[in-house]
Amino acid sequence: MKLMIKIFIVFASVLAIAFYFLRDQDNATPASKAMKSETGKFETLAPLPSTIKESSGIETMPEKEHYITHNDANNQPYLYEINENGKLVKTYKFKLPNVDWEDLTRDDNGNLYIGDIGNNNSKRTELAIYKVPFSEMANPQAIRFTYEDYEGKPSKKDKNSFDSEAFFWYADNLYLISKDRNGSHEAKVYQLPDKPGNYTAKKIGSIKMTDRVTSACISPDARMVVLLSEGKIHLYRNVNNPESFFEGEPEEIPLSGAGQTEAVTFKDNNTLILTSEGGNLFRYTL
Known part of the structure; x- marks a missing residue:
């Protein structure tokens, strides 16, 4: 028992x-x-080619499943065309300075804009965005500018306030977003004409945020604006007027494992393509 x-x-x-x-x-x-x-929703597509060591901007090529990207400061003034498998398709070489190339955008008329807008120490008195047709990459024209609130020699408080790594095009204007590096937790938004010439970028607003913006893009239908920071997407949906997108509240999307994300663009209205300084090409489906 x-x-x-x-x-x-x-x-x-x-x-x-x-x-x-x-x-x-x-x-x-x-x-x-x-x-x-x-x-x-977030996936790694491919490693970038070894020639692209510090991808800092990316944009879609017209009528192709290809993208164009570039390296950061102190690298050759080259643009690299790649496909979604990370294969290098073509290299475009320019006789331009790459003081600090930071981002790319495109308009609705077949033009690409190269943003030589990095300004780590706020010592650059003149910045440049180069406008070049996709159909004739050999002839870029310069859009040179300063910021309207830059007074020649920034104070200690503002010495890191005039750095930008992000911009996008909409309706004949370029919109630049600053990278807060002075601890103010504010990203400033500036407007600039898209035509070659010399300008003063007009400050049109600001965004309270603790993350540092590294890239920006707008959807093909202009209904969404994306700001990118390290390992995070800041998504503005249902935008009525892209000129004042910053008045809305963004949806923040963490990108676990992406590392130092530096560039973003829309492939279509529902798909983002991103790169990181770690050397990878990513896709995020909204």
Whole structure:
């Protein structure tokens, strides 16, 4: 009898342990599926070619499944055309300075804009954006500018206030977003004409944010604006007027494992293409 009782106790214990673990697995399944669904929107497409060591801007090529990107400051003034497999298709060489190329954008008329707008120490008295037709990459024209609130020699408080790594085009104007590097937790927004010449960029607004903006883009239908920071997307949906996109509240989307994300563009109204300084090409499906 005692033996039967002992066998029963052991058998019951085994059943209890099995039930405990099976119960945990059942409970974990929905959460695992939800996590997979949530993170499945973000994927690594390919490593970038070895010549692209510090991708800092990216834009879609017209009528192709290709993208164009470039390296950061102190590198050759070259643009690199790549496909979604990360293969280098073509290199475009320019006789321009690459003081600090930071971002790319395009307009609706077949033009690409190269933003030589980096200004880490706020010592550059004249910045430049180069406008060049996709059909004739050999003839860029310069849009040179200063900021309207730059007074020649910034104060200690403002000495890191005039750096930008992000801009986008909309309706004959360029919109630049500053990179807050002075601890003010503010990104300033400036407007600039898209025609070659010399200008003063007009400050039209600001955004309260603690993240440093590294790139920007606008959707083809102009209904969404994206700001990129390190490892995070700041998505403005249902934009009525892109000129005042910053008046809305962004949806913040973390990009786990992406590293130092530096460039973003829209492939279409529902798909973002991104790069990182770590040397990868990513896709995010909205």
